Amino acid sequence: MGFADQRFNVNLSILFTELPLLERPAAAAAAGFTAVELWWPWVDSPTPDQSELDALRKAVEDAGVQLTGLNFYAGRLPGPDRGALSIPGEESERFRANIDVAAGFAASLGCTALNALYGNRVQGVDPAEQDALALENLVLAARAADRIGAILLIEALNQPESPAYPLVSAPAAVGVVDKVNDTTGLGNARFLMDLYHLSMNGEDLPQAIERYAARTGHVQIADNPGRGAPGTGSLPLEDLLDQLNKAGYDGWVGLEYKPGDRPSAEAFDWLPR
Numbered sequence: 001m002g003f004a005d006q007r008f009n010v011n012l013s014i015l016f017t018e019l020p021l022l023e024r025p026a027a028a029a030a031a032g033f034t035a036v037e038l039w040w041p042w043v044d045s046p047t048p049d050q051s052e053l054d055a056l057r058k059a060v061e062d063a064g065v066q067l068t069g070l071n072f073y074a075g076r077l078p079g080p081d082r083g084a085l086s087i088p089g090e091e092s093e094r095f096r097a098n099i100d101v102a103a104g105f106a107a108s109l110g111c112t113a114l115n116a117l118y119g120n121r122v123q124g125v126d127p128a129e130q131d132a133l134a135l136e137n138l139v140l141a142a143r144a145a146d147r148i149g150a151i152l153l154i155e156a157l158n159q160p161e162s163p164a165y166p167l168v169s170a171p172a173a174v175g176v177v178d179k180v181n182d183t184t185g186l187g188n189a190r191f192l193m194d195l196y197h198l199s200m201n202g203e204d205l206p207q208a209i210e211r212y213a214a215r216t217g218h219v220q221i222a223d224n225p226g227r228g229a230p231g232t233g234s235l236p237l238e239d240l241l242d243q244l245n246k247a248g249y250d251g252w253v254g255l256e257y258k259p260g261d262r263p264s265a266e267a268f269d270w271l272p273r
């Protein structure tokens with residue numbers, strides 16, 4: 001086993017961002033990838049014009065790549081926000097308005113994984129109120145995902161870079177996964193295991209894999225320190241992915257790292273060809 005045995009997809013919201021959005025799918029294809037994933041690309045709009053959705057769909061189709069993952073609207077990301085679904089008021093409404101738009105767009109491209117970022121804590125708002133709202137919205141999202149045959153992903157981020165985000169450990173995110181599944185009875189909520197975020201939180205990665213591989217619906221990687229390509233830091237990513245495979249995870253592994261001081265197309269030299 002090793003990197004050559006993994007199915008990697010490129011995250012087009014962190015790699016190839018030097019290119020306009022509509023050029024990124026073709027750039028990923030030119031770099032040899034068959035699959036891509038995206039954060040919600042319209043940070044100011046949960047409900048963009050149909051023409052914008054159509055243009056992105058065409059760019060993905062024309063490039064001949066599969067969209068394997070899509071984040072729901074998450075506020076300004078990149079930027080200070082980390083999701084909208086637990087933020088009372090306008091942001092929650094924007095998330096709700098986005099649910100069917102994101103699910104419809106995913107379905108139109110055969111994408112079967114939707115990632116719902118939880119949202120930051122808001123000063124002056126009771127965390128219990130935010131958690132209750134989050135559960136309501138995640139249930140709506142899980143049902144929408146189920147209607148298109150998709151899973152709903154819930155991700156742990158890292159505390160140093162996302163200090164107001166409450167899900168900063170694998171157990172915290174998996175706890176939410178379990179609550180959503182218990183409420184819907186659908187079983188389609190899954191953990192998004194981002195090894196970079198977990199390592200930034202100081203988690204024991206082999207132990208997290210052993211405990212949570214069976215509830216993991218998607219994996220993302222970057223090296224640590226630096227959130228760069230594998231080999232630029234000190235994480236034993238090849239071994240960790242092997243361990244995930246042995247534990248039964250055979251899904252996509254998202255490359256969600258920064259290319260560094262080079263064009264993204266040159267940031268894949270660690271990959272065996």
Ligand SMILES: O=C(O)C(=O)CO
Nearest residue numbers: 039071077155194256
């Ligand atoms: O914000 C991040 O780092 C993410 O991984 C979003 O999916």
